[in-house]
Amino acid sequence: MPQHRELTVGLIGAGRIGSNHAELLARAVPETLLAVVADPVEGAAARLATALGVERAATDLGGVLADPALDAVVITAPARFHAGLVEQAAAAGKAVFCEKPAGMDLEEIERVARAVEEHGTVFRVGFNRRFADGFPQARRAVDEGRLGIPQLLRSTTRDPGLADPAAVAPWTIFRETLIHDFDALNFLNPGARAVEVHAVADALVAPEHKDAGLLDTAVVTVRYDNGAIATAEASFSAAYGYDTRAEVFGSGGMATVGELAASSLRLYGPEGLSADTLRCDTQSMGRAYAAELRSFALAALGRPAGTGPEDPAEAPGVDAAREALRIALACIESCRTGAPVRLPASGAGR
Structure with missing residues (x-):
């Protein structure tokens, strides 16, 4: 469990929703430090990282997932890649936030469940409502x-x-x-x-x-x-x-x-x-997106979740x-x- 104040995060996937989450991690969630943006599409991560002042951009997802400097990853890649990325991140000891769905079928979900349990991973899925x-x-x-x-x-x-x-x-x-x-x-x-x-x-x-x-x-x-x-x-x-x-x-x-x-x-x-x-959705759910990412960061940092009226009974x-x-x-x-x-x-x- 990280002992510093901020959760050092890598974001995987620089598309529309990834760009939204990256901005929130960089500017709206005080518990997180967005250290790297990664996307296999040439130039996508670099453009987003530059816009947000993030120091590092990458196209090598495996290298980011294995990076010992990262405490956590936020997965906003296309849905068909979610389960595999969660497995790799969990095996590398990262806390994982994954946009929905966590898998395309129940077999993939069970693979995610095994990886999370085996590696003791803090895991959240992006059900923002x-x-x-x-x-x-x-x-x-x-x-x-x-x-x-x-x-x-x-x-x-x-x-x-x-x-x-x-x-x-x-x-x-x-x-x-x-x-x-x-x-x-x-x-x-x-x-x-x-x-x-x-x-x-x-x-x-x-x-x-x-x-x-x-x-x-x-x-x-x-x-x-x-x-x-x-x-x-x-x-x-x-x-x-x-x-x-x-x-x-x-x-x-x-x-x-x-x-x-x-x-x-x-x-x-x-x-x-x-x-x-x-x-x-980014207009309607802007506060919800920020709240779910903050809830994930607090869990990964081992800090108590919020107890206000806006906090869900179940993450x-x-x-x-x-x-x-x-x-x-x-x-x-x-x-x-x-x-x-x-x-x-x-x-x-x-």
């Missing part, structure tokens, strides 16, 4: 019994646009988009496990890409072993902005979370009422990664068969 405004408070209301027994849950992700449909891999809507919603539903229904999934999906935004495997619109029903029924929906084209919301309805009340408006400003005029809306690790992916993979099977899918029992709880 646990840290987003309102979500930890809603979970606390459930834990305190203020909503009674959860009966109906809902989670929504509507992205603001689909710039390049050809670049979207098949089943992305489940593995990389709705997986946030599945974790949010699991988080807001603590102690329960999904037992049945029924998914319906289509290409309504870019139908010309459907034959290539793109699905851009989906609705999922999830049944839990405590009797609760949940729905999750996603679209890759919300004309009005970036829309993430959730709801828990129980025998004693209801909680709703998620804010679309960019501020409290409302304009009233001849055309009616208008308000500015949030336009992207997402391997079990959260596994449970959300179980639902995502069942959605894929359900779409292929057109029928509900019973989820197999898992030996691990959340």
Whole structure:
């Protein structure tokens, strides 16, 4: 465990979300020192490192993962590389923060679980909604019994646009988009496990890409072993902005979370009422991204986690990664068969 004040971090992956996380590590998380940015694409890491004043950029990911000067790595590479990078980082003794999903299938998740356990790795997966405004408070209301027994849950992700449909891999809507919603539903229904999934999906935004495997619109029903029924929906084209919301309805009340408006400003005029809306995830989830990275840094430094109302009851690790992916993979099977899918029992709880 590092004894100095800051956690020395290397970031793997200098794309869109990697650039966002790198800026937060460099400027918004006081417990971290971003020492190196790495990306195999020539010039990508150097451009980001220069913009942030980070001293080192690299294209050799293996060299960064093995660097003894680093306490931790933050993995924001494409999803298909996540499991292998987590294994290498854990074997090198690094604490690991990995963007979702931690693996593309359950076999990869189990490899991650073995590596984390074998090497005693501090591991977090990037399920940012646990840290987003309102979500930890809603979970606390459930834990305190203020909503009674959860009966109906809902989670929504509507992205603001689909710039390049050809670049979207098949089943992305489940593995990389709705997986946030599945974790949010699991988080807001603590102690329960999904037992049945029924998914319906289509290409309504870019139908010309459907034959290539793109699905851009989906609705999922999830049944839990405590009797609760949940729905999750996603679209890759919300004309009005970036829309993430959730709801828990129980025998004693209801909680709703998620804010679309960019501020409290409302304009009233001849055309009616208008308000500015949030336009992207880095705008909507900026504070949540910073909070999850800070929570990871505190854990890696061996310091107590926060206890404020914005801190989640559970920081997402391997079990959260596994449970959300179980639902995502069942959605894929359900779409292929057109029928509900019973989820197999898992030996691990959340």
